[in-house]
Amino acid sequence: MRRAVIFDLDGTLTQSEEGIYNCVRHAAETMGYPVPDPETLRRFIGPPLYYSFRKYMGMSDGQADEAVRIYRERYVKKGLFENSVYPGIRRLLRMLKARGDYVAVATGKPQRPSERILRYFGLSAYIDRIVGPSEDVKSADKESLIRRALPADHEEAWMVGDRKFDVKGARHAGVRSIGVGYGYGSEAELREAGCDAYAPDVESLIQMLCPGMSAPHGTFLSMEGLDGSGKSTQLRALVETLHRFGYEVVETREPGGCRISEKIRELLLSRENVGMTEETEALLYAASRAQHVHDTILPVVESGRICLSDRFLDSSVAYQGGGRELGVQEVMDINAHAVHGLRPDITVFLELPHDVALRRRYGASEPDRMEMEGDAFHARVEQAYREMLRREPERFVVVDASESAETISQKIADRVLTRLMEREGIQWEKELS
Numbered sequence: 001m002r003r004a005v006i007f008d009l010d011g012t013l014t015q016s017e018e019g020i021y022n023c024v025r026h027a028a029e030t031m032g033y034p035v036p037d038p039e040t041l042r043r044f045i046g047p048p049l050y051y052s053f054r055k056y057m058g059m060s061d062g063q064a065d066e067a068v069r070i071y072r073e074r075y076v077k078k079g080l081f082e083n084s085v086y087p088g089i090r091r092l093l094r095m096l097k098a099r100g101d102y103v104a105v106a107t108g109k110p111q112r113p114s115e116r117i118l119r120y121f122g123l124s125a126y127i128d129r130i131v132g133p134s135e136d137v138k139s140a141d142k143e144s145l146i147r148r149a150l151p152a153d154h155e156e157a158w159m160v161g162d163r164k165f166d167v168k169g170a171r172h173a174g175v176r177s178i179g180v181g182y183g184y185g186s187e188a189e190l191r192e193a194g195c196d197a198y199a200p201d202v203e204s205l206i207q208m209l210c211p212g213m214s215a216p217h218g219t220f221l222s223m224e225g226l227d228g229s230g231k232s233t234q235l236r237a238l239v240e241t242l243h244r245f246g247y248e249v250v251e252t253r254e255p256g257g258c259r260i261s262e263k264i265r266e267l268l269l270s271r272e273n274v275g276m277t278e279e280t281e282a283l284l285y286a287a288s289r290a291q292h293v294h295d296t297i298l299p300v301v302e303s304g305r306i307c308l309s310d311r312f313l314d315s316s317v318a319y320q321g322g323g324r325e326l327g328v329q330e331v332m333d334i335n336a337h338a339v340h341g342l343r344p345d346i347t348v349f350l351e352l353p354h355d356v357a358l359r360r361r362y363g364a365s366e367p368d369r370m371e372m373e374g375d376a377f378h379a380r381v382e383q384a385y386r387e388m389l390r391r392e393p394e395r396f397v398v399v400d401a402s403e404s405a406e407t408i409s410q411k412i413a414d415r416v417l418t419r420l421m422e423r424e425g426i427q428w429e430k431e432l433s
């Protein structure tokens with residue numbers, strides 16, 4: 001018989017305050033009420049809205065009805081997506097699925113928006129049942145939601161939640177509870193309500209629910225492009241999106257990415273070292289990479305997280321193999337000892353003609369030693385990248401870097417998220433706000 005694990009949504013799986021606060025503010029403003037202070041806004045998370053508008057803002061029954069209507073109007077369009085998955089939750093859900101547990105969500109948030117949120121974040125594939133009240137219910141009692149979320153037969157069941165309502169509801173439904181301290185309730189509140197166990201953070205929740213189980217495989221992502229293609233901006237945007245979706249990302253770079261390799265980076269990029277031979281340069285990039293793979297990339301991927309590197313081996317193939325004309329095979333050979341067959345699972349390539357890229361780069365700040373190279377050098381680098389894209393089209397996510405930064409980020413996010421979820425064996429039913 002399967003173990004059943006039931007989760008609360010807001011404050012347990014997702015961090016939803018931004019959307020909730022914005023919608024409460026909007027309802028207050030529209031109805032001519034003063035905008036509630038942060039302390040009051042915080043209280044809106046968890047209890048039914050109708051209750052909160054009356055209790056915390058002194059509204060009459062009719063006014064509270066109207067406030068809930070205005071709130072929901074904005075919430076379904078915008079508020080729903082002003083939300084993020086707690087770091088580690090995606091890993092936990094993958095692990096519960098791998099154990100064969102029955103997983104459900106019992107939330108006070110109405111059923112439809114709850115389903116949409118979980119679908120938007122690509123989490124619905126990990127959840128067997130989602131239970132929430134229908135839109136017209138004014139107060140949802142947690143006990144009945146939990147009862148409805150339980151499977152027909154189970155020998156062990158746990159409710160995981162961040163508020164006293166979750167703990168008490170679980171007890172009344174005959175289910176044991178784990179209170180989590182990273183959400184909107186306090187340890188005192190959860191203990192007072194009588195939780196059977198307390199997890200201060202997601203990591204300890206994982207230890208409680210999946211003791212001794214190893215993390216699912218992680219992912220190695222890299223980002224490539226010519227100097228001036230907007231790589232740093234896009235890297236930052238991608239990290240932010242991945243975090244919002246509950247991916248645990250460690251950002252790193254080449255040359256560099258760990259203590260020893262950062263020292264090698266200084267040697268490589270310093271304008272004092274214009275006399276460096278092409279072979280020395282290629283070997284130093286490979287040396288820096290060897291330490292980076294060992295110290296950073298492999299440990300991160302093995303821990304089930306995403307390692308996102310600003311450049312990797314492709315840069316050596318393009319700059320040293322193409323730019324310096326050392327040859328693709330020669331550069332691959334030099335790097336064989338450094339990477340031991342490791343290659344990125346997904347590589348984002350920002351495509352931009354070399355002359356456009358370089359003009360942008362020079363406009364931004366002082367060029368480093370590599371960027372001081374002339375037009376012919378960068379034309380060869382571009383050509384070498386093009387050949388790589390032809391050789392391994394399945395690895396690359398190619399994006400036109402001449403569009404606006406926002407358009408580029410959106411395209412990268414959509415395609416990388418789709419690929420990441422494919423790697424998890426699920427299909428992302430993307431829903432736009």
Ligand code: TYD
Binds near residue numbers: 316370
């Ligand atoms: P990058 O960090 O992208 O530059 P910046 O931080 O100034 O935007 O890359 C540093 C330079 O090193 C860049 O010109 C590309 C070059 N490079 C190589 O020539 N070979 C390599 O293997 C790598 C990783 C980088």
